[in-house]
Amino acid sequence: MNDQKRNDFLNAINPFNKNSMTPTLLIVYALMILIFSLINPLFISLANIKSIVANLTISGIMAVGLTTVILTGNFDISVGSILGVSAIVCAKLYNIGDTYIPLPVVILAGIAVGAAIGAINGFLVTVVGINSIITTLGTLAVFRGLAYLYGTETAQIYYKPYVFMGRGYVFKHVPLTLIYFIVILVLMYVVLRFTKFGRNVYQVGANLQAARLAGVSIKKTTFYTFIISGITAGIGGILLSSQLSFAQGVFGLGYEFKILAICVLGGISLAGGRGTLVGIIVATFILGSISNGLALSKVPIEWRDAFEGIILIIAIMVDSIRISRRALLRA
Amino acid sequence: MKKKSFKITDTYILLIILVVLVAFFSLVNRQFIAYNNISTMLKNMVLTGVLALGLTPLMIARGLDISFGNSISLTSVIMAVLYTVFGLNLWLTLLIGILVAALIGFINGLLIEKFNLIPIILTLGTMAILQALALVTANTFTQTYSILMLTDQLYYFSTRTFLKIPLPLYVLIVLIFIFWFVLTKTKFGRTIYLIGANPKVAYLCGVKVKKVKILLYIFMGFITGIGGVLSVALTGVGASYQGAKLVLPTLSAVLLGGISLMGGSGSALGTLIGVLIVTVIFNGLSVLNVPSYYIQLFQGIALILIVAAYEIRNKKIQII
DSSP: OHHHHHHHHHHHHOTTSTTOSHHHHHHHHHHHHHHHHHHOGGGGSHHHHHHHHHHHHHHHHHHHHHHHHHHTTOOOOOHHHHHHHHHHHHHHHTTSTTOOOOHHHHHHHHHHHHHHHHHHHHHIIIIIOOOHHHHHHHHHHHHHHHHHHHOSSOEEOOOHHHHHHHHOEETTTEEHHHHHHHHHHHHHHHHHHHSHHHHHHHHHHHOHHHHHHTTOOHHHHHHHHHHHHHHHHHHHHHHHHHHHTEEOTTTTTTHHHHHHHHHHHTTOOTTSSOOOHHHHHHHHHHHHHHHHHHHHTTOOTTHHHHHHHHHHHHHHHHHHHHHHHHHHHHO | OHHHHHHHHHHHHHHHHHHHHHHHHHHHOGGGGSHHHHHHHHHHHHHHHHHHHHHHHHHHTTOOOOOHHHHHHHHHHHHHHHHHTSOOOHHHHHHHHHHHHHHHHHHHHHHHHHHTOOHHHHHHHHHHHHHHHHHHHHHHHHSSSEEEOOOHHHHHHHHOEETTEEHHHHHHHHHHHHHHHHHHHSHHHHHHHHHHHOHHHHHHTTOOHHHHHHHHHHHHHHHHHHHHHHHHHHHSEEESSSGGGGHHHHHHHHHHTTOOTTSSOOOHHHHHHHHHHHHHHHHHHHHTTOOHHHHHHHHHHHHHHHHHHHHHHHHHHHHO
16 A cells, blocks of 8 residues: 555656656657757757747746646636736836836736736636636737737836846856746646645546535636736746847737647646646747747748647647547546 | 527527617717718628638537638638739639638648547647748748739629629628528538537437538638638738738627537527627727727627626526
8 A cells, every 4th residue: 555655656756657748758859959950050059058948938937837727627828918918017117207116016016917817817717607718819819909009119128137037147057037947847846746726726627526526616726727827927928028128019929829839748638637747848848949940940930830830739639649548448 | 489589589689789889889970870881891791701600500510710810811822822923813713722721621620520639729720830831921922921912803893882782792691591591401400500419419310420520620611711712802912911810700700699619509690690790899999990909909808708698698597
C-alpha cells in the first residue's frame, strides 16, 4: 500500500513516465534547434538565445494561467485581449500629466485589470452559464475594442525601473522574465499538485458529476481558474509593455493561438482533467523558438501565425488520439 | 397545442425587437429609412446572411466553423490573382474560388469528424493558416495585400437592381428558400435535426452521422465560396484581411436566430431574422456616426448578451 502510494507520487512528478508527452517534445525541440542552427548559425548565438528566452517567458506565464482553465474543461481565448488592455492601462498610468505613480501601484493595476476581466469571464461562464468559448470570443472582441479605443496612439514609457523589470538580466545572462516564469510555474505546480483547490480543478475537469457528488463547488473552482488566467494575462501585459517600453492597441493580437497551442502541445488535454505543467515548459520553448527561427531562416513574416496554427492542429489531433486510446483501454 | 403557440411567440419576440430597432434608428436619424440607406444596408446584409445560412444546418447538427471569414479572404485573393495576374476567364475563376472554399470545408470536416476534434478549436487553427495563406498569396503575386478585381459583369451584378431590389439580394432570397425547404420539408433536413438533438440516437437509427456532418462542412465551404464571390463583387477587391471581420456578426446573427450551441434547434427563417436584427443594429450605429472601434466592442457585447439571454431563459424553463 505504502509502496503503491510512493510509486504513484513518483510517477506524478516524473516527467518521463509513459503517459507523458515530454520526452517526445524534447526530441522534437532538439531536432528543431539542429535544423534552425544549420540554416542560420546565428540561431544558437548567446545573444539570440537570450532574446528568445526573454520573449517566450511572457507566453509561458500566460500558458500557465490558461492551463488551469483548460484543466477544468473550459477555454479562455480572450487572453490576448486581456494582455492588450493591461499593457495599455500600465502605459497610460505613466502618462497622466506630472503625477508620479509608484511602481508597485502600476504593477498592481495591471494585475487587477487582468483579474477583473477574468472575473467577468468567470461570472458569465459560471453564473450565467454561457459556453466558455463563446463567452471569451465575445470578451475577446469587447476588450480588443477597448484596447484599440484607448491605444490609438502609442503610449510611451520612460520610467527606467519599469523598463528594467522586463529587460533586465541577473548574473549578466539570465533574463529577469525567466525568473518570473519559473516562480509562477513552480507556484502553480505546487498549487495544482498539493492543495485542495488544485485537486478540485482536476476533479471538475475529469468528472463533473463525480465532483458534484463529492461536494466540490464546481462554480467556485471554475470561477477562480478564470481569475488566475486573467491575472497571468495581466502579468503578460505588464511584461510586454515593459520590454518594449510602450503600449499599443494591437498588443497581444492573435496570442490566443499561441497560448492555446502551448497548452495542448504541453499535454494539457482539451477534454479536461489531464496534464501537468511539466510539459508546458518544453512546449513554451518550442513555440517561442519557432518564430525566431523562422525569422532567422528568412521565412516571410506572414507565415509565423500559420506555423502556430499548424502546431495547434497537430497537437489537438495527437490529444484526441490519446483520448480515444484511453477510452478503448477503459472499455 | 400549447407548445406550438410558445414557439411562435419566440419568433414574434425577435420580430418585435426588429421593428422597435428600426423605429428607434429612424426616429433618431431620418437618413436611416431613406431608400439609399436601406438598399445599401440590404446589400451589406447579403454576405452576412449567406454565411449565416450556411452555418445554420451545420450548427443544428452540432458542428461549428469559425474559419469562414479567413476562408473568404483566401478565396477572394485567389480569385483576384487568377483573374488579374493570370488573366483567366471570369467564370472559371469564380468556379475555382468556390471549389477552393469547398475543399477547405471538406478538410475542416474530415479532420473534425475523423479525429473527434472540438470544431471551434480546429477551425481556430485553420483560421491562422488560411489567413497566412491569403497574405502570402496576395504578397507574392502582387506585392500588395488587397488586389483590385474590377469586371463589368460583377460590377453590373452588384450595382443594378431588379424591381428596385439590388441583384445580390436575390441570391440571398433564393438561398433562404432552398434552406427553408431542405430543413423543413425533406428527409435530409429531419436527419440534420436528429443528429443535433441526439447524435447517439441518430447513429443507432442508422444515420451515417459522420458522413452527413462532413457533407455539411463541405456545404458550409461551398457557401463560403459563394460568400467570397459576393465579397469580390460588392467591393471590387480581393482583400486578404477583410474576411475575418465577418465572423462575429455572423455568429451573433445565427445565435440570435435561435440556434443553440447544443444543436438540434434553429431554422432558416430564425436565422434570417437574426441577420436582419444584427444588420440593423450595426448599420444604425454607423448611421449615427459611432466610431468603428465602438462597433467591434458592441459586436462582442451583443454576442454575449444574446447567448446570455437564451441561457437565462433556458434555465427558467428548466425550473418551471
